[in-house]
Amino acid sequence: MLKTHTCGELRPEHAAQHVKLAGWVNRVRAQGGVVFIDLRDRWGITQATVDVQSAPEAHAAAEQIGREYVVQIEGIVRPRPEGMVNPNLPTGGIEVEVQRVRVLNAAKTPPFEVSAESKVDEALRLKYRYLDLRRQRMQRNLILRGMVTKAIRDYLYERGFIEIETPILFKTTPEGARDYLVPSRVHPGKFYALPQSPQQLKQLLMVAGYERYFQIARCFRDEDQRGDRQPEFTQLDMEMSFVEREDVLTLIEGLMIKLVEVAAPLTGCQLVTPTFPRLTLQEAMLKYGCDKPDLRYGLEIVDITDLAAQTGFKVFVENAAAGNPIRAIRIPGCGNYSRKQLDDLTELAKGAGGKGLAYIALESGESGQVKSPIGKFFTVEQMTALIERMEAQQGDLILISSDTHPVVCAVLDAVRREFGARLGLADPKKIAFCWIIDFPLFDWNADEQRWDPSHHLFTSPMTEDIPFLDSDPSKARGQQYDLACNGYEVAGGSIRIHDRALQEKVFGLIGLDVEDAKARFGHMLEAFEYGTPPHGGIAPGIDRLVMLLAGEPNIREVIAFPKSQQAADLMAGAPSEADAHQLTELHIRLAEEISHDGNNGSA
């Protein structure tokens, strides 16, 4: 080994030991006759001190060293002199008195500072990702990620789970997200698909009798990116036999609590909800306007349809008469907002699909007045009743949305998120989980005149709702559950169908005729005839979970080599053109307009 210790481990008790350290030069401070080198590796930073008197050769070498050089130093550990201890470094009690310096590899000046946590353009970080990954933030995040996956494995192995790998080259399923396709050389004109998730395979593993399966599985979906969505991402995919919903929820709650405990020493994150609240989808929509509510703060939605319908405000009266809701949120302490600020909120509402956003501002102070463009349509009693319903006080702002149910939800969800952030209520250190349950099994697809599965097509209906499949599928609830955290969906799962007849009925409702169903899922239907245990599972998204545990704003910060919003790898330059002979071998010809004019020529 080129090193006897890491750069994070030497302490005063190592004094007088002869050591070798190797790593990257974090900073050099040349002080004339003495040069200080901060030597960095994954474990920490140790100060190496090179004195011109005691080690003239090493001193001369040290003066030539630049940051990010890879060097080995050899010397004696000694406690730092009185008053020279650096309390900011775990190794700050000692330094290595250098006898020899060896440059293992010189380094060009990096395009951004590795040793400082300064802001850097993200495109540049991605282009030089290997340098970005040297920085403290990314090292912490990837170390955390490794700890999380290890904790997951420990937790599940302790409970009798077995880790099984499933194929990356699998079969395309036109349902759901767009597939990434891989052309087959051996089968001209045919394609594999990369899995959107190992859904079918894990169910088949249940048929095969493994009972408790998990996999840290890479999944691929060719859809447009968001801060919480990458074209390839990682799920903890798991499935269990002979379980009911409660078993899955309990297991996952225990796992999530453990993960927060594992992350806490590194990131300072804190669980706010030791028991995870359970909300039906409908409750979540009514209270938070959202199927993945952020429970780190209140700002709950209040229905005021009955009150608003009594007023003289035409929009409210007409909307209520049409069966649409009128709902409001009380924002504490924003009653003195300016006209401009209030107008901006209207824009926010429009951005969410609303036509506008009514407000009632309760100015603060002794002479505080009620300020509202719609105030004149309210009697004093009506206004008083509304303020009481909202539990509003002087200085508060009431924001009101009236539209169809989905629009009201979207608008007030946007309002909630905005003020959660603006009022500092969305503390990134806090972790607030909740379960969303009782999803409808289907959503009506008006364009295609058929039912779409709201989760996926293997989700089992609630037993008591099975008759609805014949009478009114909209009323059938699925045995589905989502785990939400801080406004993100972090897991989704269900108890599955394990009966061929029921599965075929569901295929029929979603417009798959018998031939289609056989062509795409014949292997599943057939398997169900060979003794299939009742089973269910869930798939937490590891990128999102680690992002939340790390308090990061997007999942790129917890992925070593993420893709840009255009699904490109800015470091390697993927995707790239393929050689003509590769294409020929794969039986692929490019369409005229794109052949051999691929990349742009600009800087």
Next chain:
RNA sequence: GGGCUCGUGGUGUAGUGGUUAACACGCCGGCCUGUCAAGCCGGAGAUCGCGGGUUCGAGACCCGUCGGGCCCGCCA
């Protein structure tokens, strides 16, 4: 497919349509034996992403384009 936004020395920023594009960090050179965001002195470094246009004059305004980000659609 659509909306918004950003692009200025190596990095991060500033820059009412009007001199020689400013500042900090970094980099290079010098001084310095106790620094640790070292300090002090000096220096180099930008045709303002790219291409058009408006204008007497464009880093700034307009159009296009490339790249990054946020969002809608999409994401069983």
